[in-house]
Amino acid sequence: MKLPDRLYKRICWGVCLLSLAFWSCGAAYLRHERDTQEKLQLAGQTHAQEVAWQAVTTAHRIAMQAYFDSYIMQPEVLDILQAATTGDRNQQAIERVRLYRKLSPVYEQFRQRDVRQLHFHTPDNRSFLRFHSPHNSGDSLVASRPSVVEANRTRKPVFGFETGRVIIGFRNVFPIVWQGQHLGSVELSQPFEAVRKGLHDLDAAKDYLLLLKSSVLLPKLFDEHKKNYAPSLISQDWLVEDPQRELPDSPPPLSPVSQEVYKLLKTDQGFQAALAAGKPASVAISHVGQVFQVSLVPLHDTDGAASAVMLTFVRTPELESLYASHRTNLLVFTIMTLFGGTALYLFLSSMQTVLEQEQRLALITSNIADGIYVMDGQGRITFVNERATEILGVAPDELNGQIAHDLFHRHAGGNQTVLEECPIYRVIQTRGRYEGEEQFIQKNGDLLMVEVASQPMLKSGRIIGSVTVFRDITERKQLEEQLRLLSITDPLTGVYNRRFLQETLLKELCRAERHGEPFSLIMLDIDHFKQVNDRYGHDVGDQVLRHLVKLIQKRIRSSDCLARWGGEEFIVLLPHTGLLAAAALAETLLEDLRVSELKGVGCVTASFGVAVSRPGDTVEQLGQRADALMYLAKQAGRNCVRAESV
Amino acid sequence: MVKVKLKGLPWFAVVLLVCLFAASGQTEGRELVYTPLPIEQPETVIAANRPLVSYLAKQLKTPIAIRYEKNYEDILRLFQEGKIDIVHLGPLPYVILRNSYTKAESLVAINEPDGKATYTCAMVTAFDGPLSVEQVRRSIAFSQPLSTCGHLTAGYLLDKHGVKLEALHHDYLGNQDQVALAVVKGTYEVGTLKTAVAKKYASLTLRIIEETPAFPGFLLVANRATVTPEQIREIRKLLLGIASKDRAALVMGQHGFAPVLDANYDLIRQNLKFFR
Secondary structure, eight states: OOOOHHHHHHHHHHHHHHHHHHHHHHHHHHHHHHHHHHHHHHHHHHHHHHHHHHHHHHHHHHHHHHHIIIIISOHHHHHHHHHHHHSOHHHHHHHHHHHHHHHHHHHHHHHHTTOOEEEEEOTTSBEEEETTSTTOOSOBOTTTOHHHHHHHHHOSOEEEEEOOSSOOEEEEEEEEEETTEEEEEEEEEBOHHHHHHHHHHHOTTOEEEEEEEHHHHTTTSOHHHHTTEEEOSSOTTEEEESTTOOSTTOOOOOOHHHHHHHHHGGGOHHHHHHHHHTSOEEEEEEETTEEEEEEEEEEEOTTSOEEEEEEEEEEOHHHHHHHHHHHHHHHHHHHHHHHHHHHHHHHHHHHHHHHHHHHHHHHHHHHOSSEEEEEETTSBEEEEOHHHHHHHTOOHHHHTTSBHHHHHEEBGGGBOOOGGGOHHHHHHHTTOOEEEEEEEEOTTSOEEEEEEEEEEEEETTEEEEEEEEEEEOHHHHHHHHHHHHHHHBOTTTOSBOHHHHHHHHHHHHHHHHHHTOOOEEEEEEETTHHHHHHHHOHHHHHHHHHHHHHHHHHHSOTTSEEEEEETTEEEEEETTOOHHHHHHHHHHHHHHHHHOOBTTTBOOOEEEEEEEOOTTOOHHHHHHHHHHHHHHHHHTTSSSEEEOOO | OHHHHHHHHHHHHHHHHHHHHHHHHHHHTOOEEEEOOTTSOHHHHHHHHHHHHHHHHHHHTSOEEEOOOSOHHHHHHHHHTTSOSEEEEOHHHHHHHHHHOTTEEEEEEEOOTTSSSEEOEEEEEOTTSOSSGGGOOSEEEESOTTOIIIIIHHHHHHHHTTOOGGGSEEEEOSSHHHHHHHHHHTSSSEEEEEHHHHHHTGGGTOEEEEEOOOEEOOEEEEETTTSOHHHHHHHHHHHHTOOHHHHHTOSTTTTOEEOOOGGGGHHHHHTGGGOO
16 A cells, blocks of 8 residues: 655655764764774874984984084184183184184084084174184074073083074084183084984985974074075965075975975864974875875974974875775765665555554454454464454453454354364365354354354465454344245245245155155145135135134144145145045044134135155146145035045 | 868867967966076075065066076076076176177176175185285185186286286185185185175185275176067066065165166276186
8 A cells, every 4th residue: 555655755754864863973983983093093103203303313412412522622622712712802703713714624524414503602692603604603692592592501511403593403502611611602503404314214205394483483593594484385484494495405395295285284274283282293184095194293492482393294005094994984884874774764664554554454444344353373363353342242352362263153053162173263274265154152142143254364375363254144144034934935824835835845755756755745725715705805714714724733743834825725745744644634634624613704614635745746746636636525525635545 | 081070170270279379378487597696605695586586486477496506607508508597697707608699688787785786806815814915925716717706806906916816826616605714714815706795704804905996797697598578678677677665675686776788897808818
């Protein structure tokens, strides 16, 4: 049965919403799993990058310490510095030149080893000689170089990243104290490129980029060097040194693919958040089907200010695999959800259909005029409709679970039989359909005639029960009986009519033929009955007929058949009766009439013909013989019996 | 068959036009190459020239790359080979270039801090060096053979004081910073370089013992073989008419530009005898 469109839509929407909610939960879980794995991967990468950074910078620091001990702390150098400390301005200039002459060869060696900066400072934190920019000296470093101030103040080496007035780099500032006299400090600093090379030696697959915070860097730089920095692609607040890679010792440019990833960072919220937070972090960036990790290591000045960040770019097959796995899982989950949703939709639709059908069935069964009950394989009632309970006069609870046959099925004479002998049960067990009339008993003990139709229920070829429909036909049966009686009896006298007698006569002839046992026939006709009618009227005539019938009925057996043959003619069929007995009965009836007086009319007489069946007789032959005998009695003066001769 | 060909003709024409437009567009938007004068350390030179290059690129709507070459001879060779479009030159290399390559077209002269498109070269020594040119006996350093403040200046100044350049040991050190530092280090007795550069090294006791008269200024030169006349006109117009606000953002060129008068370079031509 087709469900209404509106109901289909409701089920469809419900399933869609449920599937969507289910899919959303599942997708969120898969996303959460992916994000967790991604975080672990990124955290591992961040940690590895920090460790690599620490390893390289520590190695460089150790090397710088060795250079300081070997080349700076030499008597000739210290003599010059001492003279500069004590001399006037001109003497300081001369000592500066002497120092430059003394250490220029060393500085050339340092440059070969990626030491970009050899810078001497006075004890009062002024630049004394920059080997990388010798003409710039005498300027105060208090504002721009906290590491210098710190080294001169504490007389202890200071190591760390720091921007400066000419270059930025990794500062190794050593205080120079000789014979108890503080002669200032010196720094051997390396550019980012030196550390990049060290990192590149550890992992050649990675690209590196240094970003410098403009608000920290620009106020420090000499004007002539500011033009070597340009805003980064990520933010105006962060600068890159020599973006066109035009300076001789600039690091190599990013690889083309890293350059593309670098551009994407501008709009990556995760990266921007990490950049703003100033903490080590890594982000994953997807680009043309590949996944790259960008690690961010913030570099703090010696005074703690975050003045630069180092970015590391590397392609990450692990994340590509993770993303691919996530996509596959999501696809599979989506397909499963679609299948599940479809299955749920079909299930709910079928459930709804079944429910609808059940409701309709319940409506039908509750309004149908017939009783219906359903039994399981053991004959126990599992369903009964309202009409059945009304017919049987019991409550539904009294029927459910009961064996129907035992409870209300009765057989001939109102007796019970075992279930196995029940005709309905036996037909059902053969998987056949039973139709018939049976007797059911009501709770109050009244027997009912019912018309029963029972059909087995099959599942996989096995009988799992039956459905029985029954109808109370007691009244109908009674009516049929009345009609039958009316059709075979004479309405005036109540005895059988001519047609019934002919049928019975035919049966008796057959029986007599089969068993060889004859029967007899008495035909009688009331004498002068026309005169009675004419003289007393038809009503009296009718009374005479009924009077005659009563007399006859008193003498005949229940197995005998009395019928009105026509007018005032009657026939008595006497089964298992020979001619003598029949003639005797006729004589008795003749005598009864003779002594019986009908009030107002007096005695009436009748003429009797008695015949006995012979083999090969037909109804007509036998009847004619009886009729002929009866006429013989009429001719003999009436009120007598004429029987066939033996 | 003929039908098919006729049917495809409009499409062929469209493709041809697209190709033509693409080709013409490529010519218009071709990246120009600018080479600065390698007078100082590379980072200083590039930092000084980048604002000017950026300004020109923005105004011309044409990308311009900086190509740093440390050798004057290489610069002139590459220029003549068409691999450099615009070059920043001193007067001597300009005169030499013009003598051998007629497609070199001067754009503008570059003003010095005094606002004039002239400059001087100086002979310098360290605190322990000779007090006068006459006392120079041993050695002299130049930046490059084609540097105006190099061989030509040294020959001119030494000749002025009766000292023979050939009697001195001399070397070319690449740029004028190197010359200054070499003299500071005492590697050379004297050196010649631009006066403005020499003054940077005063804190290292660098001392000027002689100076040339004003030479015509440094200038920008375009390569007519690779730069269109329209672009040449546009660049000249841009620089000569540069607003003070834009000029303030420059380093090289921050003092303005002046039209080039070729006659001013006759002084160089007259002293070419000191250039070997």
